[in-house]
Amino acid sequence: MKEFLELLNKTTIDLSAVQAVEEKYHCVLPEEMKQIVSYQGERFYDDWRLLSLKEILGADEYLGIDFAEKGIIPVIDLFDNDFIMFGVEKGVWIKMNIVDECIFDSSKALDCFV
Numbered sequence: 221m222k223e224f225l226e227l228l229n230k231t232t233i234d235l236s237a238v239q240a241v242e243e244k245y246h247c248v249l250p251e252e253m254k255q256i257v258s259y260q261g262e263r264f265y266d267d268w269r270l271l272s273l274k275e276i277l278g279a280d281e282y283l284g285i286d287f288a289e290k291g292i293i294p295v296i297d298l299f300d301n302d303f304i305m306f307g308v309e310k311g312v313w314i315k316m317n318i319v320d321e322c323i324f325d326s327s328k329a330l331d332c333f334v
Contacts, residue, residue: 221268225331227261234258237273244277245288247308252330256295268304269297283318292316304333 237257263270279294296304301319315325
């Protein structure tokens with residue numbers, strides 16, 4: 221994931237993508253989230269998958285949870301119903317299982333999950 225995070229730093233911000241996510245989730249995105257929703261490169265890796273903008277915007281229908289109401293934005297699918305999400309209210313990254321809605325790790329920095 222470290223290589224992916226380096227690629228994010230080179231990503232040009234797509235203002236329309238950022239605006240769509242900010243409107244959907246009623247928040248102002250931090251720079252790293254702006255880069256993620258703007259990223260257009262490889263999305264599939266060995267043990268995780270970056271959600272597309274369409275999946276992030278449609279996550280409530282796609283995954284069956286009202287993420288905007290819960291104040292979290294799904295970003296990375298770790299498989300087996302586990303996701304890395306951005307917690308809007310506290311500005312933290314969390315690992316969460318969406319079946320039992322159990323948060324099993326959190327951090328201020330996404331690179332802590334590498």
